[in-house]
Amino acid sequence: MEHVTHGITLDGVARFVDIATDALSSAREEIDALNVYPVPDGDTGTNMFLTVSAARDALREARAGDPDLPLGDGMAVLARAALMGARGNSGVILSQMLRAYVRHLASAEIADRPAETIAAAMAEATEASYAAVGAPVEGTILTVSRAASDAALATAARGARTRDVFTAAAAAARAALARTPEQLEVLAQAGVVDAGGRGLCVVLDAVETTATGRRPMPWSPPIGTHHIPVAATVPSDDLTEDGPGYEVMYLLDAGEDAIAGLRASLAALGDSLVVVGGDGLWNVHVHVDDVGAAIEAGITAGRPHRIRVTHFAEQVGAARQRPSTRAGRKVVAVAAGPGLEALFASAGAVVVVGGPGRRPSTGQLLEAITGCGAAEVVVLPNDGDTVRAAEIAARTAEAEHDVTVEVIPTAAQVQGLAAISVHEPGRAFDADVREMTATARHARHGAVTVAARRAITMAGPCEPGDALGVIAGDFAVVGSDLATVAVEVVERLLAGGGELVTVVSGVDGVELADRVAAHVEEHHPTVDVAVHDGGQPRYPLLVSVE
Secondary structure, three states, X not given: OOOOOOOXXXXXHHXXXXXXXXXXXXXXXXXXXXXXXXXXXXXXXXHHHHHHHHHHHHHHHHHHHOOOOOHHHHHHHHHHHHHHHOOHHHHHHHHHHHHHHHXXXXXXXXXXXXXXXXXXXXXHHHHHHHHHEOOOOOXXXXXXXXXXXXXXXXXXXXXXXXXXXXXXXHHHHHHHHHXXXXXXXXXXXXXXXXXXXXXXXXXXXXXXXXXXXXXOOOOOOOOOOOOOOHHHOXXXXXXXXXXXXXXXXXXXXXXXXXXXXXXXXXXXXXXXXXXXXXXXXXXXXXXXXXXXXXXXXXXXHOEEEEEEEEEHHHHHHHHHHOOXXXXXXXXXXXXXXXXXXXXXXXXXXXXEEOOOOOOOOHHHHHHHHHXXXXXXXXXEOOOHHHHHHHHHHHHHHHHHOOOEEEEOOOOOHHHHHXXXXXXXXXXXXXXXXXXXXXXXXXXXXXXXXXXXXXXEEOOEEEOOXXXXXXXXXXXXXXXXXXXXXXXXXXXXXXXXXXXXXXXXXXXXXXXXXXXXXXXHHHHOOOOEEEEEEOOOOOOOEEEEEO
């Protein structure tokens, strides 16, 4: 593993975001259970996870499109995606921290004094987070951030290494988190530490892991590991007649000169005000009673869009008691090309556009799951790297909405086609999922592509332009001719027997698909062949055997 010890690389940034996303995913339920301030709505962990995962997904997509993406451009992508994907009070604050941090690094000479530069970037992130909040409160994520950046500055001033700065910051954050109940009475009453602060500790632990290669010791807090639904037992001003009843969030296109007026208008309407961003794009978060006035303030300042309104009382209690308005069952399928989109749609699926280089984010999958209106949803990610995002979206949908979701871990488009071919809405949900899962699992799958660079594969070395045969996700055949390699892939898949070969042509792959189908019909006359035009990029041919 390449450690980030004397500077920052885009590989290191990508590893950090991956580690942070997975860590927040694992800690999401724990953090949600700690959430009693400012509103006990139990979603802080989920919101912070969705914020960081949006940044992770955008950076992955940008790097897939440009393998030589410069560090500055990659960090700009990360910061903008976090801003646009931020959810909830803590998610918005976290997005501002990330933005300030990467902007400082982008403008500094990291190589000269890396430890001091990184510590200064942490300090700038803290200052930016305090500045973004209308009325900063100690005992929150802000306090934890301050402790971390102060420790980073002190460690760097002693001439320590970069990795030591990260380690000191993470340790100071954990210590500050343990003290948050002493600073906020509502935390002490509930017997918990601050949820946003806990989420920031998870992120800083991920930074330390990236820098050192070591996992931090498991966190054993003196306070705050329960999973009791605290919303029912802990009072909050935002859930009383005297406190705001709605959370309003929106993205805002506006100039810098309009933001001071916006802050003043929103501060007069409610509390928990956070406005972050810059360069013409802002993320606005506020708790109010008058939703219309909060949106009108945004219209006065610029152009609000992606408006999101949450009624706290419904989110915390009443929503779980009302009869569900959802009905029926839907399949959400990720499709990698226009032809595949049409195939899945014709089978009744809700289609999410995806595939290599443009994999859907957790937020996009969550929107498809919750927006389809079904009480039962089956998700077909159809890509190994999308399975994890689909699982997180599924669990989030179940936690926040009255919907039952199952993810069938399809690792290829053709597995998804096999699964949806046996989908039967009239069956019991569990039985339908079992049948679709078994069919997908028994569909042996392969593909053909062209090597973009020199590499070592399981089948030996390849050069740019070589034909590569993929079997079950691994490069298993290297050759000079696409048709020859494609036939070899099909023959290997048929070595275990089979009754149906499904061939899906990609961009410029129609003729290749026809040649492979003709080969199967000639040499395996008892095997049926189905040919589809998928239109997917990068892979002229996808194939499965059932």
